[in-house]
Amino acid sequence: MIMQTTVASTRAPTARYPATEHEAGFTDIDIDLLRKYVPVLRHKLSAGQYLYHAGQPFQSLYLINSGFLKTVELADDGRDQVTGFRMRGDFLGAESIGLKTYACGVVSLESGEAWELPYPAMLTACREIPELQARLTAALAQEIRDDHAWMLAIGTLNAEQRVASFLLDVAKRYAQLGYSARHFMLRMRRTDMANFLALKHETVSRVMSRLDDLRLISVERREVHVLDDSGLRAMAGMRA
Amino acid sequence: MIMQTTVASTRAPTARYPATEHEAGFTDIDIDLLRKYVPVLRHKLSAGQYLYHAGQPFQSLYLINSGFLKTVELADDGRDQVTGFRMRGDFLGAESIGLKTYACGVVSLESGEAWELPYPAMLTACREIPELQARLTAALAQEIRDDHAWMLAIGTLNAEQRVASFLLDVAKRYAQLGYSARHFMLRMRRTDMANFLALKHETVSRVMSRLDDLRLISVERREVHVLDDSGLRAMAGMRA
DNA sequence: AACGGTTTGTAACAGTACGTAACCGACCCA
DNA sequence: TGGGTCGGTTACGTACTGTTACAAACCGTT
Numbered sequence A, B: 001m002i003m004q005t006t007v008a009s010t011r012a013p014t015a016r017y018p019a020t021e022h023e024a025g026f027t028d029i030d031i032d033l034l035r036k037y038v039p040v041l042r043h044k045l046s047a048g049q050y051l052y053h054a055g056q057p058f059q060s061l062y063l064i065n066s067g068f069l070k071t072v073e074l075a076d077d078g079r080d081q082v083t084g085f086r087m088r089g090d091f092l093g094a095e096s097i098g099l100k101t102y103a104c105g106v107v108s109l110e111s112g113e114a115w116e117l118p119y120p121a122m123l124t125a126c127r128e129i130p131e132l133q134a135r136l137t138a139a140l141a142q143e144i145r146d147d148h149a150w151m152l153a154i155g156t157l158n159a160e161q162r163v164a165s166f167l168l169d170v171a172k173r174y175a176q177l178g179y180s181a182r183h184f185m186l187r188m189r190r191t192d193m194a195n196f197l198a199l200k201h202e203t204v205s206r207v208m209s210r211l212d213d214l215r216l217i218s219v220e221r222r223e224v225h226v227l228d229d230s231g232l233r234a235m236a237g238m239r240a
Numbered sequence C: 001a002a003c004g005g006t007t008t009g010t011a012a013c014a015g016t017a018c019g020t021a022a023c024c025g026a027c028c029c030a
Numbered sequence D: 001t002g003g004g005t006c007g008g009t010t011a012c013g014t015a016c017t018g019t020t021a022c023a024a025a026c027c028g029t030t
Helices: A031-035 A119-128 A128-155 A159-176 A190-198 A202-211 A229-237 B031-035 B119-128 B129-157 B158-176 B190-196 B201-213 B229-237
Strands: A041-045 A050-052 A060-066 A068-074 A080-087 A105-108 A112-118 A183-185 A217-221 A221-225 B042-047 B050-052 B061-066 B068-074 B080-088 B103-109 B112-118 B184-185 B217-220 B223-226
Touching: A041 A060, A060 A119, A068 A112, A068 B129, A080 A128, A080 A190, A080 B129, A112 A119, A119 A128, A128 A159, A128 B068, A128 B080, A159 A183, A159 A190, A159 A202, A159 A221, A159 A229, A190 A202, B042 B061, B061 B119, B061 B217, B068 B112, B068 B158, B068 B229, B080 B129, B112 B119, B119 B129, B129 B158, B158 B184, B158 B190, B158 B201, B158 B223, B158 B229, B190 B201, B201 B217
Parallel strands: none
Antiparallel strands: A041 A112, A050 A105, A060 A112, A068 A080, A068 A105, A183 A221, A217 A221, B042 B112, B050 B103, B061 B112, B068 B080, B068 B103, B184 B223, B217 B223
């Protein structure tokens, strides 16, 4: 086990459970072995801070040790799109491999810690540790699949279904990290959630209230209780 | 140069130009060197034929030599989403690396040829040819960036802008393969285009007609002339 | 050349999500 | 303590896109 145990957020009222056996990232890679080839640099992050900006020279990959971040795609004309949310064990920066500069930006949504892994050293390490290469490739493939799942959701689900799906996904990811899947704190603003779901923040608010009315969840600002898991699943998966 | 020159489609009335220096895929990998490690199997494809189905055992990557294909994400309940269109020089199957079965399906939209590259052999080859590993990783990263660009478009653009962006993207890719960017044949049905753009086919029809009315393009079924490139760009990029 | 199925185009209508705006509560800092 | 900002909620009218329906054009086959 390579992950250093840290408390992800002091504000979060989520219960703490034993970590599950499988986590994303380097779980089954020996971090000490990795350190022989890669100088791991630790970075403390605070809310609102950028881990890296789009356009900045691409130099490193990052592994999130604690905290919660969003990745943001930026267009020339100012349009922006939240392409995902990342938490402990997730990789960052892999999407920019092959480029001179980072293709997107990463913003921390709360305090946390990220480990910087200089890419040239990682390349060397990958040659020495075949398992590392496999993990990195698998992480890239996984990200593609996540993106495709998002496309499927956005392309085929209405607002209610998108929000329900999103909540279930968040719950699942918290559960994988050993937190409660039935009671959690959303770490992002409504605006970020809406942007990610290709909706407006008012729509997200309305839908959340609606899910509350239907007794599927109870919401108070960022605090969410899942009251009817199967009901929520039904709403998320069924056709309009 | 590794690419065998073949005619992509006999139906397409697109003019043929000298190929550009840069193409996606293995362009700068020596195909003969690759063959020392990987048994390359050629597959003829006809319109409507699946290259592979979602759920089928994952065994190989594919490199498109000629033709035009769509990748389709499939949900349990029957919802489906076209996640992309692929042409000569593109990789297929990389999104399923790390899985036992393919995560999506690939359908040929016209006759063509794909080269099957058994994945276990590819792994070996990657260890022997560092450049190959780099190309594969770069292709994966590129796919992520393409997906993110799509997310940005779907999340921030209206129907007109999406269709305009799509046409410009198609034009660019044809140009990269040496075809005309101002006159081309769409290889997919309106339904596929609409699904990819998270719209309905009637909406796509409406918008195409409007772009025609505005003299930005001239359309007749699948045949498209770009009449006002900068006008089309303005429409694609500007905010609603 | 005629046939049936598929694909595309057009139109009227309806609905979901949007845009605007006002309000409220939490938080920060003077 | 009070103003200011930020984030979230709710109401109401609007409009873009989806829905439904139908017709025309196209394709492959007989």
